[in-house]
Amino acid sequence: MSEIDSSSVVPDTDKTTLVPARGETSAGSAAAVRKTIRRAEREARRVGRPRIRPIRAVGTVAAVGALIAGVAFPAYAAIQSEGEALSVHDVATADAQSLVVASEVETPALDGSAYAATTPEEIAQAKAEKAAAERAKQQAAAAAEAAANAAAATATASVAAAAAPPVASGSFGAPLPGGYTITRSVGSGHEGTDMVIGAGTPIYAVASGTVVTAGWSGAYGNLVTFTATVDGSAVEVRNAHMSSIAVSPGQTVNAGDIIGYVGSTGRSTANHLHIEVRINGGLVDPMGVLPI
Structure with missing residues (x-):
């Protein structure tokens, strides 16, 4: 094996040196140099691809997770809340519309064609x-x-x-058919005779004469007044509280003609005929001159 020129090796100033130790042989120096070169290569690879320590990796993941949770979760919650609010609004609107529709609904009336029968x-x-x-x-x-x-x-x-009996010429006739009751006569401010009988009973003219008034007259209610001449005397007769009137002012009547019907109009508490008679302008008791 040839000698390696130590001058051609790039020294690692941080970790290694290529200067052999004092006293090493040439062969030992070569081995040391090779060992040093391999160490330098491993160190270079280590520096180029740094190791990730487990504890540091876990911390990094936790930090990233916290960041996601802090940003993403509130945003998701806000979106959900908005969706829920919109849903509540939609439901309320639908309910309101359903109430309006319900108030306008009318239940149809059932007619005779609606039967429970099926066959x-x-x-x-x-x-x-x-x-x-x-x-x-x-x-x-x-x-x-x-x-x-x-x-x-x-x-x-x-x-x-029950028609009135015939009235002799020059005398008075009866104002009512039979069946009445006398309850009050002239005296103590009362100017006539009250003859109680059922409503609708006909009232007859007690003498032949001319109708003067026929209509409403305050406390008298429906009133018929006529004048006549009896035995040479001027007579005025008032018939009050009638339910209805059968004659008109100016009409000529004969004794026994129907001039109206018994009632309880005006100041009255029961169906009856209130009759007044005046002769030559003076008030007289009807029971003293009429056949009642």
Whole structure:
């Protein structure tokens, strides 16, 4: 093996020296030089590719992980929160819309065509029952109307039968048919006679004369006043509290004609006829001159 010129070797000023130790032989010096060169090469490789120590590697990974957690996680949480907020908003909007729609919904009224039956036979039976009920209702209404008409006809016949008796010329007739009750007469500020009888009873003119007033008159209610001449005396008769009036002002009436019907209008607490009689302008007691 040839000698290696030590002058051609690049010394490693940090780690090694190529100067052989004192007393080494030439062969030993060559071996030492080779050993030194191999060490220098290993050192050069080590310097070019540094080793990663385990503890330092773990620390680095932990630092990187913390950095990711500190930045990525809050950003993800913010995105999630925003998504949740938007979801709540969307849900609230949908609920509000559903409430508006619900307030506008109207429940359709069920008519007679809505049946619980499901088969054709059941539907036909339900329709027949409904038609029968409608016919019964119409028949009941017709019967009630017929009964009312019959009662009215009976009342009319009774009134006709209870017509005022004939009045002799020059005298007074009765203002009502029979069946009344006298409850009050002239006195203590009361200027007439109260004759209590059912509403609608006809009121007759007690003498032949001319209608002066026929209409509403305050406390009198519906009032008919007429004047007549009886036995050469001027007579004025007032008939008050009528339910309705059958004559008009200026109309001529005969004794016994219907001038109105008993009622409780004006200042009154029951159906009755309040009748007043004045002769030659002076108030008289009707019970003293009328056949009552």
